[in-house]
Amino acid sequence: MDIKKTKIETKCVQEGYESKNGEPRVAPIVQSTTYKYDKTQDLADIFDLKAQGFMYTRLGNPTLSVLEDKIAAMEGGVGALTTASGQSATLFSVINICKAGQNFIAMNNIYGGSHTLFSGILKDFGIDVRYATPEQSQEEILNLADENTRLIFGETIGNPTLDILDFEKFHSIAKKLDIPFVVDNTFATPFLCTPIEYGADIVVHSTTKYIDGHATSMGGLIVDSGNFNWENGKYPELAQPDPNYHGVVYTQSFGSSAFIVKARAGLLRDIGATMAPFNAFLTNLGCETLHLRMERHCENALAVAKHLAPHEKISWIRYPFLETDKSYELAKKYLKGGSGVVTFGVKGGLEGARTFIDNMQLATLVTHVGDLRTHALHPASTTHRQLSDEQQSESGILPDMVRFSVGIEHKDDIIADLDSALEKVQL
Numbered sequence: 001m002d003i004k005k006t007k008i009e010t011k012c013v014q015e016g017y018e019s020k021n022g023e024p025r026v027a028p029i030v031q032s033t034t035y036k037y038d039k040t041q042d043l044a045d046i047f048d049l050k051a052q053g054f055m056y057t058r059l060g061n062p063t064l065s066v067l068e069d070k071i072a073a074m075e076g077g078v079g080a081l082t083t084a085s086g087q088s089a090t091l092f093s094v095i096n097i098c099k100a101g102q103n104f105i106a107m108n109n110i111y112g113g114s115h116t117l118f119s120g121i122l123k124d125f126g127i128d129v130r131y132a133t134p135e136q137s138q139e140e141i142l143n144l145a146d147e148n149t150r151l152i153f154g155e156t157i158g159n160p161t162l163d164i165l166d167f168e169k170f171h172s173i174a175k176k177l178d179i180p181f182v183v184d185n186t187f188a189t190p191f192l193c194t195p196i197e198y199g200a201d202i203v204v205h206s207t208t209k210y211i212d213g214h215a216t217s218m219g220g221l222i223v224d225s226g227n228f229n230w231e232n233g234k235y236p237e238l239a240q241p242d243p244n245y246h247g248v249v250y251t252q253s254f255g256s257s258a259f260i261v262k263a264r265a266g267l268l269r270d271i272g273a274t275m276a277p278f279n280a281f282l283t284n285l286g287c288e289t290l291h292l293r294m295e296r297h298c299e300n301a302l303a304v305a306k307h308l309a310p311h312e313k314i315s316w317i318r319y320p321f322l323e324t325d326k327s328y329e330l331a332k333k334y335l336k337g338g339s340g341v342v343t344f345g346v347k348g349g350l351e352g353a354r355t356f357i358d359n360m361q362l363a364t365l366v367t368h369v370g371d372l373r374t375h376a377l378h379p380a381s382t383t384h385r386q387l388s389d390e391q392q393s394e395s396g397i398l399p400d401m402v403r404f405s406v407g408i409e410h411k412d413d414i415i416a417d418l419d420s421a422l423e424k425v426q427l
């Protein structure tokens with residue numbers, strides 16, 4: 001058989017690590033910041049990026065490599081980079097190719113943390129974000145761009161609105177502008193969707209969510225498709241000599257891996273948002289059962305959504321695989337399943353949503369999503385609290401909204417818990 005042409009389930013279990021004769025079968029945790037070399041020239045060659053090898057864990061570590069190689073293979077990319085969290089992965093995906101005085105387009109229905117990162121920190125650094133809505137036409141979105149626009153950013157499944165990204169439309173916009181299409185694939189995971197297949201150039205993840213899946217480890221990851229041509233005149237940081245790395249030209253030295261090599265050699269080296277080896281070990285352990293968990297998350301979430309849709313205490317519901325959902329067609333086109341999150345409005349507005357959450361028993365109130373235990377959150381008073389009322393409603397965050405992350409317990413128990421908590425809500 002061809003070991004490189006395995007299906008994604010097999011990649012979840014096997015990719016990223018091979019043990020040679022007598023070596024541990026499980027990828028070990030290399031809890032070392034440093035690596036020993038015999039000769040100064042050996043290390044100099046690594047510093048020069050002429051030879052491959054580990055020099056200092058801030059820039060790379062064998063345990064991190066296992067996870068990087070596994071997710072790169074699952075996403076169909078040429079390389080990946082782990083980061084300390086999803087936030088740093090998102091940050092790196094933008095600042096690797098976008099500088100002060102330049103701008104980028106982002107969907108307005110993205111994760112709250114990405115929203116504040118873009119509108120706050122990046123704006124202070126002189127990078128301007130221009131928000132597009134899923135409803136806007138190609139033409140309207142193209143009009144947001146100018147000669148300084150450097151990328152376009154969206155989420156496969158919006159957190160928490162659950163809008164499905166129209167890959168065809170955004171890929172076409174990116175092509176017309178000759179800029180890369182960056183996709184946050186956290187909610188879908190590579191098991192449900194591989195964005196590179198639909199034209200994404202760069203994929204980012206918060207591995208903290210489903211990829212870990214057990215709520216143990218913060219982490220982020222960037223995957224490079226290797227497909228974008230950085231030599232189109234807009235990306236001198238990749239296609240011209242880098243003065244911070246004694247004149248290396250990433251596109252010349254690293255070809256299709258230019259983006260991800262620069263992210264490591266430049267951003268990770270200088271900013272240092274490195275994933276801990278122990279977190280990579282736990283995340284990889286979680287990832288080994290990602291395919292099984294995602295199937296159950298999808299099955300349970302669909303059952304929950306179907307149960308809630310006609311419920312008298314529910315004012316509205318979103319789940320991409322409900323036939324009545326506005327993203328249903330896109331979901332069927334791009335996803336193998338709707339993932340584990342269901343969002344809905346509880347009658348009685350803010351009060352109703354709070355009463356519901358406060359009366360859950362099996363499901364718990366936690367700031368998280370994608371854990372194998374069922375849990376829920378009230379976005380308006382937590383993850384999206386920092387947005388103004390206007391920004392909240394523009395991003396689809398309503399006061400009555402509950403973000404319900406369906407776990408992998410038995411669906412009957414989850415539904416029983418929902419029903420008893422909803423009983424407490426007064427109409």
Ligand SMILES: *Cc1c(COP(=O)(O)O)cnc(C)c1O
Pocket residue numbers: 085086087088090111113114155159184186187205206207208209218219220369
């Ligand atoms: C949680 C999340 C992030 C941020 O990831 P952290 O690991 O919490 O830093 C980014 N994007 C999406 C879609 C998320 O759900």
